[in-house]
Amino acid sequence: MQNRLKDFALHRTQTELASKQQDYGFKYNPHSWLQDEGLNVQAMDIIAFDVMHCWCQGGVWEIELEAFMNELSKHGHGGRQLHVYLHQFVWPKAYATGRDICKGSVQDRAVNKDVRPSGAASEFMSAAPAVRKWVEDVVGKKGLCPAHVASLLRCLDVLDLLSQVHTGRVTPNLLSDAIAIHYAAHVVAYSYTLFIPKHHYMMHIPDQLARFKMLVMCYVHERKHKIVKRYAVPLCPSKHNNRSLLEEVTLAHLNSLQEPLLKPCLLETVKASPDVVAALQDNGFASAETALTGRTARVQSRSIRVGDVVVYWDGENCENTLVGEIYWLASIGGELPVGVSAWQIKTNLGRYRRVLVEEMFSIIPAERLLQAMIFTPTEVGSIATVIMPAL
Numbered sequence: 001m002q003n004r005l006k007d008f009a010l011h012r013t014q015t016e017l018a019s020k021q022q023d024y025g026f027k028y029n030p031h032s033w034l035q036d037e038g039l040n041v042q043a044m045d046i047i048a049f050d051v052m053h054c055w056c057q058g059g060v061w062e063i064e065l066e067a068f069m070n071e072l073s074k075h076g077h078g079g080r081q082l083h084v085y086l087h088q089f090v091w092p093k094a095y096a097t098g099r100d101i102c103k104g105s106v107q108d109r110a111v112n113k114d115v116r117p118s119g120a121a122s123e124f125m126s127a128a129p130a131v132r133k134w135v136e137d138v139v140g141k142k143g144l145c146p147a148h149v150a151s152l153l154r155c156l157d158v159l160d161l162l163s164q165v166h167t168g169r170v171t172p173n174l175l176s177d178a179i180a181i182h183y184a185a186h187v188v189a190y191s192y193t194l195f196i197p198k199h200h201y202m203m204h205i206p207d208q209l210a211r212f213k214m215l216v217m218c219y220v221h222e223r224k225h226k227i228v229k230r231y232a233v234p235l236c237p238s239k240h241n242n243r244s245l246l247e248e249v250t251l252a253h254l255n256s257l258q259e260p261l262l263k264p265c266l267l268e269t270v271k272a273s274p275d276v277v278a279a280l281q282d283n284g285f286a287s288a289e290t291a292l293t294g295r296t297a298r299v300q301s302r303s304i305r306v307g308d309v310v311v312y313w314d315g316e317n318c319e320n321t322l323v324g325e326i327y328w329l330a331s332i333g334g335e336l337p338v339g340v341s342a343w344q345i346k347t348n349l350g351r352y353r354r355v356l357v358e359e360m361f362s363i364i365p366a367e368r369l370l371q372a373m374i375f376t377p378t379e380v381g382s383i384a385t386v387i388m389p390a391l
Contacts, residue, residue, distance in 0.1 A: 089375065094372070175205065338365070
């Protein structure tokens with residue numbers, strides 16, 4: 001396509017070039033890295049569709065949810081009801097919340113009007129576990145729109161796999177089968193009226209996983225736009241220095257890899273409060289006076305903050321997991337002790353757990369923390385529901 005655009009740029013009019021660029025979805029730039037003979041990039045060997053845009057941002061999951069909510073609105077279970085349900089939950093503090101995807105404008109709320117779900121890709125992905133619970137516990141039990149319910153749940157199955165794909169547990173065949181099952185259920189519910197090119201792009205995703213052993217997800221890429229701009233500004237960017245910018249960014253990234261990425265760490269630390277120091281001393285930390293605390297820790301490549309409800313390993317037993325609330329995060333002598341209140345598990349329902357909110361304080365090493373969770377806040381002594389993450 002780039003060579004074809006080059007031919008148009010050299011031998012056709014600007015109008016014809018503009019039209020062809022629109023057809024291809026690429027802009028012609030004679031100085032781009034795709035045209036760099038020294039780099040010799042074989043575009044077709046490295047091209048990859050982005051899961052974030054194909055499935056979440058204006059993609060399959062967003063289209064599916066909007067169509068589902070439109071259907072449910074006819075039965076009195078539309079966006080307003082889902083909005084109220086989502087507000088029963090609290091999301092991890094370091095991540096996007098999905099509670100307002102059906103909020104709508106002030107004018108919409110004033111006339112009790114259902115609105116189409118909207119929000120960022122991270123919000124749609126974050127809302128998915130709570131939406132599943134609403135569909136299973138509320139909509140499904142009422143027997144409403146069974147074909148549409150089945151299609152949405154199979155769509156969420158695919159999203160679950162996509163969220164776990166970098167753990168190494170999701171195989172290309174598993175992902176391919178899940179997409180095929182969802183599309184079959186989707187056709188039963190909606191026929192072919194909602195299909196867009198992104199549905200087709202998703203069919204290439206399992207092959208990409210087989211070829212590259214990973215999938216491109218632009219959640220992080222788009223958060224890194226400022227880094228690219230940081231290196232672009234001194235270069236006074238123009239069309240002819242794409243390669244220079246690429247070299248600068250790549251070199252900076254390789255240098256950053258010299259620091260450990262997976263080692264648990266505490267961000268933005270300050271001197272620990274007297275209460276934290278006293279708790280550490282009571283638990284045998286001799287140098288507790290030197291302790292630092294922070295509100296955010298990076299553990300298992302995830303962010304966990306004070307006040308989050310987390311799932312964590314039960315001692316050395318990696319088969320058993322517990323649930324608790326983070327009281328504080330500390331750093332002392334190379335160790336990362338965490339003050340946590342364990343919540344007794346009353347009912348284990350697989351994807352969900354019902355737990356008794358208690359003040360059962362203990363100190364555990366940060367390495368045992370797995371992930372922060374979505375939960376329903378309640379008082380001490382009452383039962384809360386936590387949505388278990390895909391670990």
